[in-house]
Amino acid sequence: MRKALCQPVNIYTITYDKIRVQAEVDWYLLDEEGNKITSWCEQRRYPLLYRSYNGDLYDIYSYTNTIERFNFLDPAVHSDSPTVAQALLNQMRLRNSRTVYNYGLTTKPLGGHGLCETHRVAKRYENKINDDEYFGSYNRRTYTYNQSTSTMQQDNGLTTKHTYQYNSAHKGDLKHKEEQHNTTSGDKEITYYEQYDAVFRDNPTRLKIEQQNTGGSVNTFYKGYTYSDWGGIATETALLTPAQWNNPTEKSRHTTSYTYHPDYKFITSTSYYQNPELLLTESTSYDSLGRVATATNAKGETTNYQYGDTNHPGNRTRTNIQHSDGRTTRTDYSYFGAYYAFPTIVTSYYTEEGIQKTSTTYKSYEFIRGNVTSETDALGNTTRYSYDTQGRLKKTTHPQSMGRGGNFEVQDYTDYYNFVNLSGAWIETPQRTFSVENYSTANGSMFKYSIDLYDDHGNLLLSRYYDLNKGVYVPTVYGYDNYDQLTWLKDANGNNTTYQSDEWGRLKKVTDPQGNYHALAYNLINRTKTTTFVPSDTGVAENHYVETSDQWDRTISRKGYPNGPGGAPVEEKYAYDLAGNLTKQTDPNNNSTQYSYDALNQLTKVINPLGEITDYAYDRLGELTQIQQYQGATTFPTVQQYSERGVLVTKQPPAGQPTTYKYNANGLPVEIKDASGKITALQYYQDSRLSQKTANQDRIQYYYHPLGIVEKYQPLNGDTLRHVFYCTGQIGFRITAESYVAGFEYDLLGNRTEVSHPGNLFTNYQYNNLNRLTTVTADGKNYTYEYYGDGMVKAVNYPQLTGGTSIRTEYTYDNINRLKAMHNKLGSQTITQYSYNYDNNGNITSVTENGQTTSYTYDALNRLTGIQRPGGEQLSYQYDSRGNRTVASPNDSGLDGFISGEFSYNNWDQLASFTAGGQASNYSYDPEGLRTKKATPSSTTRYHYDNTGRVITESNAGGYVTAQTIWGNQALARKVGGSYYYYLYNGHGDVTKVIDQTGNIVNSYTYDEWGNILSQQEQLPQPLKYAGEYYDDESGLYYLRARYYDPTVGRFISRDSNEGSITNPLSLNLYVYCYSNPLNYLDPTGHSAKEVWQGFKLGIGEIYNGDNWQSSWAAVKTTPEGAIIFVREGVVGPENFDELTNDVLSWADAKAGASAAASFVVGKAKVLKGAGKATNWGMWDDVSKSTYKGREYANINGRYYTREAIDRMTPKGYGTAAGGYQARGIPTSVVEDVIASGTSREVIRNGITRTIFESNGVRVVTEEAGKIVITTMKY
Structure with missing residues (x-):
């Protein structure tokens, strides 16, 4: 034998012309010196892969000679x-x-x-x-072998064993194979390949699967296949029990059948049962060249494909989808240039108001891989892409958009690095990694940067982004065991969460940084997953839940144990059809909702537990076209019509006029005509973001930050709204009318740590290592939260009162975290106490308040139907099939508080005025829909909000601060005239008491279940009442942001622009409040009911992130008639991005700039301080301007200042800031001193030379050696 096997090399030589690809392949061997071996004897040796190169890196293969x-x-x-x-x-x-x-x-x-x-x-x-x-x-x-068996053993305890038996009559063909997976817990799963096809003897026809546990119990299932005459799968039978397998009818219902084209062997039909009575078939036909000619869905609807390019017969040139009304959805494809493999022009045809129109998009491609290199939409806006040698996306150039500083073009970059050493503080085990670096620029200036590092298995080891404001990387680090299962996660503060999984990869335990853990246990035989929570302080398991699945891993039961595992559970059950669609849901009170589907598995019918029916229908494109509800013999249809390209053109409610929609060539709505005839017009920037919205005489202009978030709203009538964002995407400042500013700061994990109120008040927040809010501080007063291990609030402690006592609220819960009792205490004295009982569905059945019990009943839809008060008073409610309240007995209870009056609305469908007794109250809103002013005949109130849509300051018409609110997870206190008043609540979140600093109860309230005020003793007028929401005395309505709620009838006064879910017909009623279950739900947004107890689970750090009312409110702003504008609080940066990204400014710089802006003096500002009157003073709009090199600057004493520099300053000689904020700004005199006498240094970024002057903690960034002041800050 030769000393070494020759190194084999596979050489490909590929040449290209415009159309064809020619390939030449040479195979030969090299000796150890790299010389080609010419011996025919040696060259005939089978070549071995030695090295592969993908244009980026090599994979090397080495061998042992034996x-x-x-x-x-x-x-x-x-x-x-x-x-x-x-x-x-x-x-x-x-x-x-x-x-x-x-x-x-x-x-x-x-x-x-x-x-x-x-x-x-x-x-x-x-x-x-x-x-x-x-x-x-x-x-x-590790592999061991023994005659007919082979065993694979992993270090984590998983064992896989294969056993083989061969049929000697068939020359060693496989007769039987057994595959066994064992765990250290004793669970095992064995697959027996029992039977094989007579012709294709390696193809199994029957598999038996056994699941066993340590007690010897066994689950047995069968799975089967049959094959066509050429070996393709003809039938496939799902996992069945022995009884199902041996029942021919049952077996056939769980079998999917396939047929194939006789020549091309492509699948021509797939047949399966949706339910025992309905066999569905999907089919595809092919032409003589094997091209798809038609595709027919299970409803028998056919899509036709045409191939009209004779020079390139494989290219599809047209797709036709025929509608039942005779219309056709037609798309044409053209292929041009040197490619011909991919469509370069795509044209869609549609009709609008009877006129035939087209929408054409254009694409270009890279030659080898076919990646799209440019994409031009129907309006001529182009997005461009570039790739590396591996075909990975490297750069995306987006169409232009507009910010308040002008047009900008965003470019997203991705760089890939194969060999990056990861060590030190980032990870426990240093190693070499693969990294993916992402960053984005706007007009060349970077505003976002992040990097992810992976091992060779694709496990994410480190994810970090660069916080441009703080000047630090914010990492999340991940650790894995030897078998790639996640074992720990470390956040930016070094807090570790650990994970344990079993040998089958199932999660077993999650331990948080405080040592609390969730435990998960699995029962292979019963197919259950049991979860419990074990707090570190007691070590006693709680929160017991059991989820059961069927043999196809569909959840069929969920159980919770309110009184612990020894008590009776509450259980919800689920049933499915043969296609896996949910057909029945049975709640814990044993009320069932049934669902039906069409042949495309689209929901067509819902029958609720009362037998009330809602029907749905769809068009050829799968769009919902009809909703039908019924009341007796009357049908209430909602009909929607879509164009051939699938956009909504008409919506006809059960009564009244329709709403109609028009679109541009890109399919974006440009005109909405509502039922009253009002037209709302919409315009867009090149990147398809909304640029302008117009309704009658009102208009709003939108300006965006490069990451797509609205940074400024400019209404034609009303106040501007502007946001300044940190690079993390969080709002740094919220500026209304260029005058009123709220500021916010955050920690590395995104928890809000400071709120600066208009009026010289700062609220600070602290969190524990689980990111739960622990302390709120304002004016030196501390409010603290205590938690149970699972995150439920245990107690809220208020600041110490003047007499030395303090207020404390305590909560207790049952085993599934439903509130059981709540105590409000003043020192050792109990002020109020509440206890709650529930039915199996979680509906409150009784509330005991200070020893007095009120009982409740509900119908099968969980709507409140009966109330029995402590004095014997009884009330009852009835509803129609669409959820409207039809009876409130006795005497239309609740109408006592009704205030008769007239409503008028503005062009954005917001309540503009309420007139009662000839006296009008008027309301104004900011462009995001939040109410900013209320003017009643007796007073005017302006409202100033934080970044979550909560009022933090109120002022009057003269600019005086009248009140400020301190927020935790609820309003904690109200500051009026320098004095603090503390809020106490019941379990529903209703304000029941207000206590002053001496411990006196100054306000007391009681309400009925719908929010009507039953009694009120008020020494301090204040608006927070039922559910902790703003109550308007003049109208008797609650302001819930998107809409106003009338408690006298339990309804909103206007329809919801969010149209509900078809799986829950109750949500389709756009006026009903909280599904007519006001004890268990809240609706803080006016858009979506939320369970009350979510508000008690977590502190502010978790409550107001994720799926909650604040983020929901911030995320969705609505235009008339449901045209949704999404305004996300995503990742954006501050106004001085170009500086920050070029390392000119540090976090201290950014913070100093933020502090300066926090003076609440922007534009013609009115700085609010206590009850003092605001001082007007001029800024950008009042200073003289000059144009220099094509750009406008403020000209102060012959020096040019950018607008940003002006916004960050307090220029003496142009007015004085009120409220003690003067020290936080930098006057022009200081700027002059710093430039004249400070140290200087030059930096060059993007070809621009900038001079930075520094002196006495002040930094001035300039261009042209001080002639132009770019920005200023303290450091």
Whole structure:
């Protein structure tokens, strides 16, 4: 044998012309010196892959040379037996790791009498690389063999065993195979390949699956296949129990059948049962060239495909979808240029008001891989893409948009690095990684940067973004076990969450940074998953839940145990049809809702527990076209019509006029005509973001930050709204009317740490290592939160009162976290106490308040139907099939508080005025829909909001601050005239008491279940009442942001622009409040009811993130008649992005600039301080301007200032800031001193030379050696 196997090289030479690809392949071998071996004998040796190169990096394969002996005549081998050389793969060297194989020698029969040696894998493992050194042993698997069995053992305890039996009658064909997976817990799953096809003897026809546990219990299932005459799968039978398998009818219902084209072997039909009575078939036909000609869905609706390019017959040129009303959805495809493989022009045809129109988009492609390099929409706006040598996206250039500083073009970049050493504080085990770096620029200035690092298995090891404001990386680090299962996660503050999984990859335990943990246990036989929570302080399990699945892993039951695992559970059940659609949902009170579907598995009918029916219908494109509800013999249809391209053109409610929609060529709405005839017009920037909205004489202009978030709203009538964002995407400042500013700061994890109110008040927030709010501080007064281990609020402590006592609210819960009791205490004295009981559905059945009990009843839809008060008073309610309240007995209870009057609305469908008794109250709103002013006949109030839509300051018409609110997870206190008043609540979140600083109860309230005020004793007028929401005395309505709620009838006064969910017909009633279950739900947005108890689970750090009312409110702003404008608080940066990204400014700089802006003096500002009157003073609009090199600057004493520099300053000589904020700003005199006498240094970024002057903690960034002041800040 030669000393070494030759290094094989596979050389491809590829040349291109405009259309065709020619390939030449040469195979030859190199010796160890790299010389081509010319010997025919050596060249005929089978080549072995040595190295592969993808244009970016090499994978290297190395081999072990072995000798194997054989003997044709004797079942034994000897030292002089003939030999054969074998090359065994022993190592694969990949990017940042290698895989190693070890082998063992064995023998096997050779022919009828002989024997030969062979090798088989005994072990495989992987090494990682650090500093070019291999380390560790990962994904280790050890293999042992015994006659007909092979066993794979992992270090984590998983064992997989294969057993083989062969049929000698068929020359060694496989007769039986057994595959067994064992865990250390004793669970095992065994798959028996019991039967094989008679022709295709390697294709199994029957599999038996056994699941076993340590107690010896067994679940047995069968799965089966049949095959066509050429070996394709003809039928596939799902996992069945023995009884189902042996029942021919049941077996056929769970079997999917396939047919194939006789020549091309493509699937021509797929048939399966949706339910026992309905066999569905989807079919595809092909032409003589094997091209798809038609595709017919299970409803028999056909899509036709045409191929009209004779020069390139494989290219599809037209798709036609025929509608039932005779219309056709037609799309044409054209192929031009040097490519012809991909469509370069796509044209869609549609009609609008009877006129035929088209929408055409254009694409270009890279030659080799077919990646899209440019995409031009129907309005001529182009997005461009570029790729690296591996075909990975490197750069995206978006169409232009507009910010308040002018047009900008965003470019997103991605860079890939194969060899990045990860070590130090970032990770516990240093290693070499693969990194993906993402950053974005606007007009060349970077505003976002992040980097992710991965191992060779694709496990994310480190994800970090660069906080441009703080000047630090914010990391999240991940750790894995030797088998790639996540074991820990570390946040930017070093808090560790750990994870444990079993050998099958199922999560077993999650432990938080405080040592509390969630435990998950699985029962293989019963198919259950049990979850519990174990707090670190008690070690006693709580929060017991059990979820049961069927054999197809569909959830069929969920149980919770309110009184612990020894008590009776509450259980919700689910049933499905044969296609997996949910057909029945049974709640814990045993009330069932049924669902039906069409042949496309689209929901067509919902029957609620009262037998009330809602029907749905769809068009050819799957769009919902009709909703039908019924009341007796009357049908209430809502009909929607869509164009051929699937956009809504008409919506006709059950009564009244329709709403109609028009669109541009890109399919974006440009005109909405509502039922009253009012037209709302919409315009867009090149990047398809909304630029302008107009309704009658009102108009709003939108300006965006480069990351797509609205940074400024400019209404034609009304106040502007502007946001200044931190680079993390959080709002730094919220500026209304260029005058009123609220400021916000955050920690590395995004928790809000400070709110600066208009009026010289700062509220600070602290969090524990679970990001739960622990302390709120304002004016030196501390409010603290205590928690149970699972995050439920245990107590709220208020600041110490003047007498030395303090207020404390305590909460207790049942085992599934429903509030059971609540106590409000003043020192040792109980002020109010509440206890709650529930039915199985979680509806409150009784409330005991200070010893007095009120009881409640509900119908099968969980709507409130009966109330029995402590004095014996009884009330009842009835509803129609659409959810409207039809009876409130006795005497229309609740109408006592009704205030008769007239409503008028503005062009944005917001309540503009309420007139009662000839006296009008008027309301104004900001462009995001939040009410900013209320003017009644007796007073005017302006409202100033934080970044979550909550009022933090109120002022009067003269600019005086009248009140400020301190918020935790609810309003904690109200500051009026320098004095603090503290809010106390009941379990529903209704304000019941207001207590002053001396401990006196100054206000007391009681309400009915709908929010009507039953009694009120008020020494301090204040608006927060039922559900902690703003109550308007003049109208008797509650302001819930999107809409106003009338408690006298339990309805909103206007329809919801969010149209509900078809799976819950109650939500389709756009006026009803909280599904007519006001005890258990709140609706703080006016858009979506939320369970009350969500508000008690977590502190502000979690309550107001994610799926909650504040983020929902911030996320969705609505235009008339449901045209939704999404305004996300995503990742954006401050106004001085170009500086920050070029490392000119530090976090201290940014913070100083933020502090300056926090003076609440922007534009013609009115700074609010206590009850003092605001002082008007001029800024950008009042200083003289000059144009220099085509750009407008403020000209102060001959020096040019940018608008940003002006916004950050308090220029003496142009007015004085009120409220003690003067020290936070930088007057022009200081700027002059710093430039004249400070130290200076130059930096060059993007070809621009800037001079930075520094002196006495002030930094001034300039261009042209001080002639132009770009920005200023303290450091």
